[in-house]
Amino acid sequence: MDDRSKQILDELMHNPNVASVVLEKKYNLTRRQFGYSMNKINEWLMAKHLPVIERTRQGHFIIDQSVFTDLTSQENDLAAVSILSEKQRTYMIMLMLIGTKEELSLYHFTAELEVSKNTVLHDLKQVQAYLEKYELSIRYSRKSGYLLEGKEFQVRKLLIHVTYRIFQMADGEQKIKKAAHVDEKEIEEFRSRIEKVENKLHLKFTDEKLAMMPYILLFILRRVQKGSNITESSIPYEELSDTKEYQATEEIFRETENIPREERLFITLHLLTTNVYRSDFTIEEDAIPDLLPEVDNMLRLFEKSACIYLQERDKLLEHLIQHIKPAYYRIKFNLTETVFLQQDVSKEFKEIHHLVKQSMGPLEELIGHPVPDNESTFITMLVSGWMVKQGESIDKKVKAIVVCPQGVSISRLMFHDLKELFPEFVFLDSLSIRDFLHYSLDYDVVFSTSSLATDKKLFLSKAFLSQEEKQRFRKQVMMDMHGFVPNEIDIDHLMDIIKTHVPLPDEEALKKDLSRYMSKDKDEAVKTYAANRNLPLNELIVPEHITLKKSVDSWEDAVRVAAGPLVKSGKIEQRYIEAMVQQSDKDPYIVIGPNIAIPHAAPEEGVNEVGMSLLRIEDGVDFTEGYRIHLIVIIAAVDKKKHIHALMQLMRFAHAETDRNQTIAAKTITDIRRLIDLYSHE
Known part of the structure; x- marks a missing residue:
């Protein structure tokens, strides 16, 4: 059979109730192409003296029980007699390039994969295309055969990725053993070492990772023995050498001499990035510095965004830390592609995931990198599972x-x-x-x-x-949505109602808990407001950032003059000014009030530190036809929130006609500063 027919037969063996239209859509086939594959399958079955697969008019399949019995029997396993798909052969070739001890020629690939020389040559082109995203390449020489070239750290990333992919194939573990000539005794030895590492670290790796890890460690050791070492300084020694995982590498490399420090660091990193099923350490002693408070902040942001209250937060935090600790190292060292997820999720899960991603700020700031989708999806799975457990849902909440x-x-x-x-x-x-x-x-x-x-x-x-x-x-909105305006809940009245139905052993404690629960949104709003007050308007528009001009030649000149103090103080780079000038053409809505505009651009276009500057032009300058600008406030924002409080104060100032006109007519920087101060304490 060809690859496509084999895949369809595999699908029918695992899911005989599937409809033909579903298979056509899944494999992107026309009805005629699908019919051709079914003919190939039936020819193959007849050659094996098995009943053919029939199709009903409704597009369903009738498969004789003898087909299932024969193809799933030990003697006639379908995976053993059918060829690999092109993608699967690609993974197998990469595994051989990484982990095989011997020199590789075309003969090795054709013999192992049971395909022709031309098929292998085609597959090698596919492998080369796949390797490009790892910045690796294949080199061939008569002396050494086919070899991988590139940084060894990238080879190790590829190793973890490919091992996972092959493990997902039918009989994948046996394929790895056969292709890389792995002895069962070697694997048992590494399994034993990993179990000792688990005991030393007081944790249990997930079953999936435990199955894969002996092979990954074996292939790493083979590469080290061949002289393919990690020599580049891609792993900081100081950050990893103090971990208990670094000490545990002694067990992994037992009886192996002259293991370079960089290799111990890589194994340490592998242990740190591996998901665990259970850990006996408490989150305080097992966590990365500041990880617990930042995950807690992330959770609070999510609660506020989703309008929910998560119960037993300490237990949820424990589960989150257990997952986020390995995710922290994966993200930091760019190893997140070793995490795989099923993409089919419900509508509500997508909404929760969206809100989780919006709440990632504290965690991203701690790691110093954005959290990729596959990692944030795992976090969403934990949070949404906790919500289901306590009966919470955002499905019936108003979404805006x-x-x-x-x-x-x-x-x-x-x-x-x-x-x-x-x-x-x-x-x-x-x-x-x-x-x-x-x-x-x-x-x-x-x-x-x-x-x-x-x-x-x-x-x-x-x-x-x-x-x-x-x-x-x-x-207006609440009347339209609900027909009434919700009132504040009177806790005393609520207590009176409760007391008429149940005895209260500790009335004050209940009242305190109810008050805390009812006011959680207000508390969060106050905290957010207080945090934002750290950067009021007068702390950003300092006297050194205020410029007074009688006139300027053009709008572009005005932006450059206004931004000059921020360049001088190092808060922005020169390229940020050019980005603002270009952005002004696309964004006429930077005018926020009569005679006042706020040019700005994206943080990555040259912002080093949050800041604002103000230019007063007495005669004004034309922005566009009908817009005469006298006040230009340059905004340099490093993120989505640090400047928001000052911007709110600026908006109030922009809508205060008297103070705005006084600023335009001001003779000194001190006069302008006094007016800015008026709006910096609200």
């Missing part, structure tokens, strides 16, 4: 999005304000109109500054609302 065309900073400010105004809603995203048209997650409510074509509830709002306007807007 914010659509604002007025630039990134204004959009985030509006999102932040509405999230605080409606703590009972799950806010998914702030979007541009273009992003809104292609948004994939489900939502119930749209908040927008302009009319949109949508069949969901749409509430129009200004980008900036005064306190009085917020109160009116909340009443």
Whole structure:
């Protein structure tokens, strides 16, 4: 049989109830192509004197029991008699290149894979294409045969990846033993060593990792003995040498002499990045410094975003730390591609995953790298499983999005304000109109500054609302959504109701717990507000960052003059100014009020440190036709939150006509500074 027919037969053996239309879609086949494969399968079955597979008019299959019996028997195992697919052969060739002791020629590949020389030559081209993402290549010489070339650290990453892929094949472990000439005694020896490592570390690796690890360690040792060592300084000694895992490598390399320090560090890293089923260490003694508080912060951000309260948080934190510790090292050392996930998930899981990713800030700041999707999905699995366990769900909560065309900073400010105004809603995203048209997650409510074509509830709002306007807007939305405005819960009244039904051994303790639970959203809002107050407006727009000019030649000159103090102080690079000038053409919504604009660009375009600067142009400058600007505030943001509090204060200033006009007419920097101070304590 050809590869495609073999895959279809495998599928039918494992899932005989599948419909033909499903298989056609899965393998991207036309009805005619699928029919051709079924003919090939039936010819193969007849050659083995087995009944053919019939198809009903409804597209289902009738498979005789003797087919199952014959193909799954020990003597006639389907995996043993059928050829590997092209992708599977690619993995097998890479494994042989990494782990085989002998020199490899075309003959070795054809003999092992049982395919022709031309097929192997084609497969080698596929292997070369696969190796490019690892920055590796294949070299051939008559003396040494086929060899891998490139950094050894990349080879080790490939080894872990390929070993996993082959283990997922039918009879994958036997394929590894046969292709790499692995002796069962060698594997048993490494299994014994790993068990001793588990005892030393007081943990248990997952079954999947425990099965793979002896082979990975054996192939690493083979490469070390051949002289293929990790010599580059890709693993910092100081960070890993103090771990208990580093001490455990003594057990792995027992009876092996002259093992370089770098190899011990790599094995240490492998142990640290391997998922565990159970660990006897408490999270305080087993965690990376600051990991526990940052994971706790991440969890609190998620609770707030999802409008839920997670019970038994200490136990959940313990489970999260147990997973996130190996994930920390995988992310930090770029080993996350060794983690694989099934992608079929429910709609609610996608929504929870979206909110988990939005809450990753504290963890990403600790690691110094973004958390990839496959790692955040594992975290989502733990959190969503905990929610199911306690009966929590976001499926029935009101989910909202914010659509604002007025630039990134204004959009985030509006999102932040509405999230605080409606703590009972799950806010998914702030979007541009273009992003809104292609948004994939489900939502119930749209908040927008302009009319949109949508069949969901749409509430129009200004980008900036005064306190009085917020109160009116909340009443409007809640009346529209629920027909009433939720009132504050009176804890004393609630206690009176409870006391009429049950005896209370400790009334004050219950009252305290209820108060803490009812006010959790408020507490979080206060904490967030307090954290943001660390950078008020007058701490960012300092006197050295204020410039007074009578006039300028053009808008571009105005941006350059305004940003000059930030360049001088090292907060931004020169390229950030050019990015702002270019961004101004695309984003006319940087004008936030009469005569005032806030040019800005993305942090990665040259921001070194958060900062703001102000240029006052007495005569003004034309931004676009109809917009005369007198005040330019340059915003240099390093992330999504550090400048938000100051930006909120600036927005209040921008809508205060008297103070804004006084700033335009000011004669000295001191006069402007005094006006900025007025808005820096709100």
